[in-house]
Amino acid sequence: MQKSYIWSISTRVFHALFALSIFIAFISAQEKQWLNFHVIIGYSILILLIFRLFWGIFGPKHSLFKDLSFGKKNIKEFLNHIFEEKTKYAGHNPLASYVIISMLIVAFLAVISGSLAFGIQEGKGIFSFLNTPLFKEMDLFGEIHEFFSTLFIALIVAHILGIFVDRLLHKKQETLNSIITGYKITQEDESIKLNIYQKIFSLVMFIFFVGFLVFNFYNPKNILVASKFTPIDYKVENQLFVKECASCHTLYPPNLLPKKSWELLMSDLENHFGDDASIPEDSNKEILAFLVKNSAENSTMQSSFKFLNSIKNQDIITMTKTTFWEKTHKEIPKEIFENSEVKSKANCKACHSDIEKGLIENENIKNLSTFK
Numbered sequence: 524m525q526k527s528y529i530w531s532i533s534t535r536v537f538h539a540l541f542a543l544s545i546f547i548a549f550i551s552a553q554e555k556q557w558l559n560f561h562v563i564i565g566y567s568i569l570i571l572l573i574f575r576l577f578w579g580i581f582g583p584k585h586s587l588f589k590d591l592s593f594g595k596k597n598i599k600e601f602l603n604h605i606f607e608e609k610t611k612y613a614g615h616n617p618l619a620s621y622v623i624i625s626m627l628i629v630a631f632l633a634v635i636s637g638s639l640a641f642g643i644q645e646g647k648g649i650f651s652f653l654n655t656p657l658f659k660e661m662d663l664f665g666e667i668h669e670f671f672s673t674l675f676i677a678l679i680v681a682h683i684l685g686i687f688v689d690r691l692l693h694k695k696q697e698t699l700n701s702i703i704t705g706y707k708i709t710q711e712d713e714s715i716k717l718n719i720y721q722k723i724f725s726l727v728m729f730i731f732f733v734g735f736l737v738f739n740f741y742n743p744k745n746i747l748v749a750s751k752f753t754p755i756d757y758k759v760e761n762q763l764f765v766k767e768c769a770s771c772h773t774l775y776p777p778n779l780l781p782k783k784s785w786e787l788l789m790s791d792l793e794n795h796f797g798d799d800a801s802i803p804e805d806s807n808k809e810i811l812a813f814l815v816k817n818s819a820e821n822s823t824m825q826s827s828f829k830f831l832n833s834i835k836n837q838d839i840i841t842m843t844k845t846t847f848w849e850k851t852h853k854e855i856p857k858e859i860f861e862n863s864e865v866k867s868k869a870n871c872k873a874c875h876s877d878i879e880k881g882l883i884e885n886e887n888i889k890n891l892s893t894f895k
Contacts, residue, residue, distance in 0.1 A: 528714040533725035583715040585614035633671035640664035755881035778822035
């Protein structure tokens, strides 16, 4: 038995960065405010996948795709000798080969589907041009992304279990330690050595990876996360709308309610949530026309689609009465709405600082800790 150098520093750095990036991606997916950061991490994973693709083609032995073991014959042979200390696989065994390839493919599909969902549903990033009325069932793309993400978690579990099983059955091979040291115990010397081209490629890709993260740190609104939606100056769009509506409460963007809801609301201003908010008939008609023209049916914003799908044909004129609003705010403590800075559920601008500009951007949602 000999000590062989199996995993190069490039392979081990890739493994470490890939594992760390995946971990951060799952953590950042838990909060809406971190969505842009989540997307950037997704693209950094794509860079690592590109490196691994080329590394699997012209990298060192044991990292090459052609060095992986596939087929029923190899699996059967491996399982028949799984309890033996000696093994002929210096790199990945047949089961590990399938898991590794599956992880790379699924990770790629998760990144691509996530980018598409980000563009189609949020109207952001390089696929924001796909945020059109054509994609009515916008949730579909997010669900596809979640499917691949969940599948990837299952593959991670399989990968980790495989490592510990190998550690239990083939302890002398030092497979687990090789992830850090690069060395495994093999029957013959199967050490690898990087050539100059492999070293240069590894260095260039590492610099590109770090440079990508630095660029996004200093340019957080770049094309990869930029929104197609821009702030709206409602005073320019319709001054009367701002004068009559914003003088009493938050200036709610017209695209958050459907046409029917605006018609019901404007037809009964004498009983406007306990107040008489009556205005001259000509003013009412002008504001209603503006609201209908810019209602949820005529918007491709995700929030518009969500409210429209939640209200459907019901006689609802209050956003806080919709199932969509209740679902997205269910984890907010009651005390937050009673806070002196918030006062009620209707005070959307207390948390959504950009709502009166026609936007509800995730990154602009205030941290609830500021109200405690």
